[in-house]
Every structure is written in structure tokens, then in C-alpha cells.
Amino acid sequence: MPGSEMDSSERSTIRSEQKSRKFLKSLIRKQPRDLLLVIGTGVSAAVAPGIPALCSWRSCIEAVIEAAEQLEVLHPGDVAEFRKKVIKDRDLLVVAHDLIRKMSPRTGDMKPNFFQDCLMEVFDNLEQHIQNPVVLQSILRLMERGTMVLTTNYDNLLEIFGQQQGKPMESLDLKDKDKVLQWARGHIKYGVLHIHGLYTDPCGMVLDPSGYKDVTQDPEVMEVLQNLYRTKSFLFLGCGETLRDQIFQALFLYTVKNKVDLEHYMLVLKENEDHFFKLQADMLLHGIKVVSYGDCFKQFPEYVQDLTAQICKQRSPDADRVDSTTLLGTSCVDCAKRKLGENGSDSPKRSKQSDRDIPAI
Structure with missing residues (x-):
């Protein structure tokens, strides 16, 4: 069908463009x-x-709230309030943090909590x-x-x-x-x-x-x-x-x-x-x-x-040596070495080890 051919052509074009990206x-x-x-x-x-819970923080929070309602581990009033927050609040990490606290013991120590039960409901049978x-x-x-x-x-x-x-x-x-x-x-x-x-x-x-x-x-x-x-x-x-x-x-x-x-x-x-x-x-x-x-x-x-x-x-040691001797590569490595050297908390021995871990560009 013409429509199918067009779809196939579009897919090929997209793939070609993706392959040619630098x-x-x-x-x-x-x-x-x-x-x-x-x-x-x-x-x-x-x-x-x-x-859906894996798609974004918002989706995850919404799924947890839904699970909390179904499992009856969150007061209906709190469920409604958190649903409003998910829609209105821009900082979803704060919303998630408040949600966790609401379903956790009111102590400084982390204990088993209902938030975990909700996540287990949301992420059941991941494989x-x-x-x-x-x-x-x-x-x-x-x-x-x-x-x-x-x-x-x-x-x-x-x-x-x-x-x-x-x-x-x-x-x-x-x-x-x-x-x-x-x-x-x-x-x-x-x-x-x-x-x-x-x-x-x-x-x-x-x-x-x-x-x-x-x-x-x-x-x-x-x-x-x-x-x-x-x-x-x-x-x-x-x-x-x-x-x-x-x-x-x-x-x-x-x-x-x-x-x-x-x-x-x-x-x-x-x-x-x-x-x-x-x-x-x-x-x-x-x-x-x-x-x-x-x-x-x-x-x-x-x-x-x-x-x-x-x-x-990029697995060849020879390629590593070529990259590290370019002007740009040498500059970046030297900057990183100097930066580590200026950090007072780094001992000379550890700085030497860190230098070996610095990537050449």
C-alpha cells in the first residue's frame, strides 16, 4: 500500500539521518x-x-499515589492533596520526598515503610x-x-x-x-x-x-x-x-x-x-x-x-598515546593534573593515581 511504503521510506530517512549524525x-x-x-x-x-511509572518522576509519583490509594495506606484527603501537588508543583523531588515521609515512621531512622510497598506494587514483575x-x-x-x-x-x-x-x-x-x-x-x-x-x-x-x-x-x-x-x-x-x-x-x-x-x-x-x-x-x-x-x-x-x-x-594503547599528544588533549590533561594538585585534600600518592585515571580527549 502507498501509505505503508511512505511509512517505510520515512523510517529509512530517519534512520539514515540518525546514522549520519556526528x-x-x-x-x-x-x-x-x-x-x-x-x-x-x-x-x-x-x-x-x-x-508508566518508569517514564518520568511525575509518572512514578502518580503511580505510587494510585497504589497508596488502592492499598489504603494513605488517607483519602492526603491522596487528593498529593494529586494536586503533582499537577501544580514544579519541584517534583520535593513532592516525592513529602510523599515518602508521609508513609514512613516519624523518626530519624529509616525503617520499613509503606512507600516501599507501593513501589513493589508499581514495579511488580519487571522482567x-x-x-x-x-x-x-x-x-x-x-x-x-x-x-x-x-x-x-x-x-x-x-x-x-x-x-x-x-x-x-x-x-x-x-x-x-x-x-x-x-x-x-x-x-x-x-x-x-x-x-x-x-x-x-x-x-x-x-x-x-x-x-x-x-x-x-x-x-x-x-x-x-x-x-x-x-x-x-x-x-x-x-x-x-x-x-x-x-x-x-x-x-x-x-x-x-x-x-x-x-x-x-x-x-x-x-x-x-x-x-x-x-x-x-x-x-x-x-x-x-x-x-x-x-x-x-x-x-x-x-x-x-x-x-x-x-x-x-577506542581500545588501542597506541591510539591513546596519539590522542594524549594532541594540543587539546595535552591541555585538558594538564589542567586536570593542576586542578588535582591544587586540591589540598589530595595526597601526592593519591594524586598520582588520579592522574592515571584522567581521560585524554
Whole structure:
């Protein structure tokens, strides 16, 4: 039929345009081991579109409120009030935080709470909802080569898929100091750090640093985590609100100086050009290069797949030496070395180790 032919032609054109997109050389020349992936709700939405709660923070909160009403663990008046907040309030992280507190014990300690029960209702049988594993395959490919992964998501889709592929996946929580230190030092190859916790965790999840005060007040943990932000290139995938996230800020942003000198990356949807270029300019102040994967969310998985293929080509030590001797590469490495040297908390021995982790562009 003519309509079908046109649809097929349009799909081919879109795919051709996507294939011809250029990637930033400063990104595709990174060694996988020099990257740290930050996974947001966009990844889960692409993988399991059948679960609305995975599509965004707003969808997740709405689904939790719905579950709370069905399970009768939230007063009807509170249900109505939270539904209004989801519609009106711009800061959804605050709404989510208030929702958690409403269904948690009124103590300073995190105990089992009804919020966890609601999430278990929302995320039931996740493994049956994996429809488009392309992004997860790409992430695993990078992890095989040394890329680290952390997520703000409550779900464990990546771990489920990785285990199906025979990988020894491990979900990590900030409350386990020993595991966090091992992960941050690169000793847990297939570890995924959930900075908000996991929906299956009986201790519940939190959205503000006070819930992890033992972590944020531990110098050893904070030092090793913040050193990652100084020496790795963070690649934000499917992240919309991450930089506004209080826990992410507490772990990586608050005490890291000279962020403008760093080089991180964020893949975003370009729906509006003015908004996109303003976001680019704003994020450079945080040392983050904003890159468009396209003007349609459906382009996201293929873009990540192609980007991963480009990065995984950079495996030759000879290529590393060529990249590091270019004028741009040398300049960035020297800046990073000088920046680490100026940080009074870095001992000479540790600075030397960090220098080896600094990616050449």
C-alpha cells in the first residue's frame, strides 16, 4: 500500500539521518574505563515503555499515589492533596520526598515503610516488561570494558537484564560503606550504585541527604566519590532532574571545586532549539557538555547504541598515546593534573593515581 511504503521510506530517512549524525570527538575518544554512566528514568522508559511509572518522576509519583490509594495506606484527603501537588508543583523531588515521609515512621531512622510497598506494587514483575533492551545491551557492553554505572532509579532493570545475559550483576546501596568503597575504586565490575536505594530494599528509600547522613559525613566515602567526579567523565543518560537531585548534589557537586574545568556529558531530547541552546550554555558552567540525541525520544536507543560502538572502538594503547599528544588533549590533561594538585585534600600518592585515571580527549 502507498501509505505503508511512505511509512517505510520515512523510517529509512530517519534512520539514515540518525546514522549520519556526528559525535563529539572529545566523547567518542574516551576509553570506556574513563566513563561513569549516570542512568535516569529515560533509560527505563525506553526499555520498558509498558510501565508508566518508569517514564518520568511525575509518572512514578502518580503511580505510587494510585497504589497508596488502592492499598489504603494513605488517607483519602492526603491522596487528593498529593494529586494536586503533582499537577501544580514544579519541584517534583520535593513532592516525592513529602510523599515518602508521609508513609514512613516519624523518626530519624529509616525503617520499613509503606512507600516501599507501593513501589513493589508499581514495579511488580519487571522482567516481564523488558521490550527494548538495546540501551541495556549498550550499557553492559561499556561495563564489560570498565565503565562504572550509578543510577537515580528505584528499579533494577539493568541488573535483571544483565543476569539474563550471564553477568554477575550486583545492586549496591549507599548504606553499605564497604561495598560503596569497593565500587568507587573499580573493584565491582558489574555493580550498579542506586543512590536513592532500590525498591526491594526493606529499609526504604530516601530523597534527601539527611537519610544518608552517615555517608555524607564520612570523609573517606565522600572523598572517594567526589574523586570520581574529578577524574571520570560522567555521561548522563535519560536524566532530566539529576543535577537538581539533593543526594547527587551532596555526593558529587557541593564540595567539588572548579566544576567548569571538568568534562562531563549529558544526552538530551532537543524539542525546542532556544531551550536546548540555553541549556547547553548553562550546563557548561557545571562542566557538562549537553548533546542532542535527536528531536524524538524514539531516537534515543539507537543513538546510545551507535555512540557505544564508537567509544568501544577506542581500545588501542597506541591510539591513546596519539590522542594524549594532541594540543587539546595535552591541555585538558594538564589542567586536570593542576586542578588535582591544587586540591589540598589530595595526597601526592593519591594524586598520582588520579592522574592515571584522567581521560585524554
